[in-house]
Amino acid sequence: MKKLFGALAAAAMTVLMAVSLTACGGKQVKIIEIDLSTEQYGIAVKKGDTKMKEEVDGVLEKLKGDGVTVDGKTVTFNSLYTAEMEAQEKGELISIGEVKKQSTDRSKELVVATNAEFAPFEYMVGESFGGIDMQVAKIIANELGKELVVLHMSFEVVLEAVGSSADIGMAGLTINEDRMKTVDFSEPYYDTTQRIAVLAEDTDFDGCTDEASLVKALKELKGVTAGAAKAQTGYFYLVGNESFEFEGFANIQTKQYASIALAVQDLANGKLKLVCGDKDTLSAAVKAINK
Numbered sequence: 001m002k003k004l005f006g007a008l009a010a011a012a013m014t015v016l017m018a019v020s021l022t023a024c025g026g027k028q029v030k031i032i033e034i035d036l037s038t039e040q041y042g043i044a045v046k047k048g049d050t051k052m053k054e055e056v057d058g059v060l061e062k063l064k065g066d067g068v069t070v071d072g073k074t075v076t077f078n079s080l081y082t083a084e085m086e087a088q089e090k091g092e093l094i095s096i097g098e099v100k101k102q103s104t105d106r107s108k109e110l111v112v113a114t115n116a117e118f119a120p121f122e123y124m125v126g127e128s129f130g131g132i133d134m135q136v137a138k139i140i141a142n143e144l145g146k147e148l149v150v151l152h153m154s155f156e157v158v159l160e161a162v163g164s165s166a167d168i169g170m171a172g173l174t175i176n177e178d179r180m181k182t183v184d185f186s187e188p189y190y191d192t193t194q195r196i197a198v199l200a201e202d203t204d205f206d207g208c209t210d211e212a213s214l215v216k217a218l219k220e221l222k223g224v225t226a227g228a229a230k231a232q233t234g235y236f237y238l239v240g241n242e243s244f245e246f247e248g249f250a251n252i253q254t255k256q257y258a259s260i261a262l263a264v265q266d267l268a269n270g271k272l273k274l275v276c277g278d279k280d281t282l283s284a285a286v287k288a289i290n291k
Helices: 050-064 077-089 132-144 155-161 211-219 233-239 260-268 279-289
Strands: 015-017 029-032 039-041 044-046 068-070 073-075 093-095 109-114 122-125 128-130 147-152 183-185 190-192 194-199 224-229 252-257 274-278
Touching: 029 260, 029 279, 044 050, 050 068, 050 077, 050 132, 068 132, 073 077, 077 093, 077 132, 077 279, 093 122, 109 132, 109 155, 122 132, 128 132, 132 147, 194 233, 194 260, 194 279, 224 233, 224 260, 233 252, 233 274, 252 260, 260 274, 260 279, 274 279
Parallel strands: 109 147, 224 252, 224 274
Antiparallel strands: 015 093, 029 194, 039 190, 044 183, 068 073, 093 128, 122 128, 194 274
């Protein structure tokens, strides 16, 4: 299920915004293009809410197949992903347009909890939202005949909101056993992996050719600090987590950040040895810093 997404054409339900991603100086950064894990994203729904899960799975099945019709155009995951990646290369953002950010009548709404600091899956575009997940959320709401409401919150409380203040959670959520104790997940809709970013001038990993050699190099580091987004999979990869089956690295001090982008900023400023994060979001942050 690699690269299941693409993006709505500008004429479909989005507005292409020529908004440059913010870079705040510092040194150039590079990504070590070696996969360190195998994960899948899912949409979180309230535990036991089989009706919502079935409805969400039904829309996802269409998007992964022949697509859905939006304003006379056929939209699929591949088209969503492609348009988002093309916009990212140009330093542009794709807005989902005007959207409610506060619920007024849950019976007529699809309320989505997210953390809009996870490009290219979710991000802010002025007072609105953009990103692959947000495009999918709008399509799900339309298919269910509901009005979309998006609640932006810290990543670590997204799952807590599902079933209370929100109907579903979409925030690049990796499916794992711990999370499935509190929420149910849709069928997987995207395959991803963890990767690391380092300064472009850093040669410590130049000899690494696969996961085993990169892990070995990481274990040999001494007296270094790494960065990752709080409660996200990259953080658990560094510190270790049984549910994710990550051993972790006791030799590396790990600092938590509100977002991967903030961690990459500190990396560029020489405050970190490396940053670990989901490959697409890490790539977006590195491209923004290197502009």
